[in-house]
Amino acid sequence: MEKAEAEPSASADSARPWQSYTTVYTNAKAGMDGVDKEKVQRTVYEMSKGSKYFENEERKEAFIRQKIDNMRARCAKLSASDISHYQMVADKRILELEATRDLSRIWLHVDMDAFYAAVETLDNPSLRGRPMAVGGMSMISTANYEARKFGVRAAMPGFIARKLCPELIFVPTDFKKYTYYSDLTRKVFQKYDPNFMAASLDEAYLDITEVCNERDLTSGEIAEELRTSVHEVTGLTCSAGVAPNRLLAKVCSDINKPNGQFVLPSNRMAVMTFISSLPIRKIGGIGKVTEHILSGVFGINTCEEMLQKGGFLCALFSRSSADFFLSVGLGLGKTDTPQVRFRKSISNERTFSATDDTALLYQKLAELSEMLSIDM
DNA sequence: GCGGATCAC
């Protein structure tokens, strides 16, 4: 195993405690380039410190640190013969996965730019050019690019956002509005792929192989035309990524955001070059925890390193997890169009302040059950 | 089979 990365020591930790408190919204995102990350991080920490939420985050982070320590120990205990065995397992799996590579489809991922915020600005043009967020004091759904300059981000609580940007305008969420504009964009998507896959109100995957062939246009030309059409129909901008599979297309749509696009050519060399230096956190399905584990245990920070450490991954993870990690290292992803998609669960939940009042808890349960039964 | 954890939007 590689030497452990420089871990924040106890003394550095107490000198700059905010550096160890990370959240999903203290991560880099489009429009956050000129942001003073240190200052944002410190403000988030100061506003969070001492709260129940903060305590729970600390508890979870301690748990993850322990998990990393345990996995490191398991790694260290592997014998030379274990290591060569798992290296063979990995090499074989890599060959099998490589054999499934399909470069025949062209996938496009569309992602609307700051969707909820952009819709609200269409509805109320006086918001244009001013820092604005959709949501409330508890939670922000989206921030426009003016607000992002202050470090304000989706998933950040509103009271912290206001501290970062006192001028911030709050607009309450209005899903009816977003659904209306989402439907408009989907009418456009349908013209390029009648079987397009909606991933959310503001994201979709399109297999544009046929439309490219039939109209004898490049994927980049189709992407330009689709984005122009979406803008004409809705007044909203979007970004697009083109790649031979959905996993890569999703990464690509983020590269020239906002109002841009990126095409990854459908050949193995281009894919491997693209993936080689790509940070694993860019991959859908690899979140904050998995990033920490892969980095802390194996020293894996880029997709290429998934292949280099393949033996250890096969030794320590389940078959399905190891397969996923190796696939990422190869730049493989789904290329099929599932014909039917079933919903597998239905649920509802509400957050409320802590209580030991059982009567109140039963009442909450009754309310939730009632609402859920109506949904069903 | 179930509950908790992780992840995405």
Next chain:
DNA sequence: TATGGTGATCCGC
């Protein structure tokens, strides 16, 4: 004052 809601998947027990 104050850190969401819905759906999916995986893992360990």
